[in-house]
Amino acid sequence: MWLLLLLLPAIAASSSLTIPHTDPSISYLGRFSASSSSTSFSWTHSSVRIQVANTTSVSATLSGGSDSDRFLVVLDAVPLDPFVVSHSASSYELASSLDPSLPHTLELIKITEDNTQKKSKGTSTFSSFSLSPASTASLLPFEGKDRLLHFVGDSDTAGWCADGTPSSADDFKKTQNSHVTWAGQLARALDAEFTATAVSGSGVLDWPIMQYLDNTMTFDDSVSYDWGEETPDAVVILIGPNDSSDKTKKFESAYLSLLELLADRYQKSPVPPKLINVCGGSINGLDPCEEITAVVKTYNSNNEKGGEASFVSIEEETWDKINKRRNGYLGCDAHYAESGHAALTGDILEQVREVMGW
Ligand SMILES: *[C@@H]1O[C@H](CO)[C@@H](O)[C@H](O)[C@H]1NC(C)=O
């Protein structure tokens, strides 16, 4: 009897195959920092991807930031229900009842931004996958897509309130979802994968996002991101509506400095990414569009090292329709729900295709 009790945990442990966070078959997309025990990440839409074979279930050992985080699994290109990951590291079942005779792709995605906003306190960690059954399970290399986009933005890109309703509270553990945003929908429509550096409430002037763009973890400036790690085809930018100050020359020069920063950081890319500027945010999203159009012209006339800048926009009629509370396009806090994001994506998709030649 005693012997049996002692053996049980050992049997349970040996029935799954542990894949440590350092396994070279794991594909990381976004900004990550590895220690010996785990890999840390904080920006929204950081993704850890694998392909499994001869496997029936997959779990992962994860921790969220000190205010917890929300994650999503995309299994064979189909998103499953989001789930909350608490601050203390524990094991989460990501997929079960898989058909072991087929290979499966699994993307584990953090769909909240760093809502703690205090140095590394909002950082999530991933330490291992467990695959069952241990006797047959194996990892195959994960094949990423050829196209990569880097989105820069505020709450609309971070998916603030995207899973809420106009009458729901804005608890990010229930309503934030970067996967369903215009950024996610645009990337999928273009068959591109994407990273995002987005901070709800940020802009270029009042609370400039530029101060965080060099950070591997959003609010921790002790670890600098190596911009050579990923070279996107384009940086797609939707920022500015949150700058409450009048849209002045000051705003224009701050916005220009964002474009120059991005051109500078990516200047070693074999082909400098295009800089696509998007008009169409929620709440007061049309406010800065004229100024941004002017900045794009200025940037292109002085630009020597960066990719070309362009401007794409939602139709005013669409914007009016989706920003009315009763029309069914809004989540909480007057931010777009998935349907609102879809309307924005629908208006800009062909414009972006044209810019990219896709
Ligand atoms: C899965 O297991 C079968 C039977 O052992 C083996 O023939 C096959 O190669 C395995 N598949 C992969 C992708 O490893």
Ligand SMILES: CC(=O)N[C@H]1CO[C@H](CO)[C@@H](O)[C@@H]1O
């Ligand atoms: C002008 C504007 O949109 N201001 C908003 C910026 O973001 C903060 C935090 O999300 C909001 O409280 C402001 O209303």
